[in-house]
Amino acid sequence: MDKKLLEEGTEINIQFEKRDGFVPIIVQDIDSMEIIMQGWGNELALKTTIEKGKATFWSTSRNELWTKGETSGDYLEIVDILTDCDQDSLLYKVKLVGNGACHTKNKNGVARKSCFYRKITDKNSLAKLEE
16 A cells, blocks of 8 residues: 555555554553553454444454453443554553453452553562552
């Protein structure tokens, strides 16, 4: 596809083929604007997300389609879907339904709102952020 059309056009042409059929998907909470997770998606995941209105990914560990919340009940309702300038990355702006986006739980046994709950403090250690 012509670069100008890809970057400035209105035609959807997500570049799944750049990464063997996948694109990274960044997930942002619409209320707090916090980045809460990152996943991978293929054409089927994007199609399912649009049809269901719920964030759907391709699970690279299970090698299957995965709609966040089907097991936990902690869904991510789609508000907007954006693509970057090269159409090789997606941003899902979502409304959290349930406790959180992460499959891990905090010390109280509740799903964490964000998968980004630790920061790198130096080259050898991590520190947990306040929950």
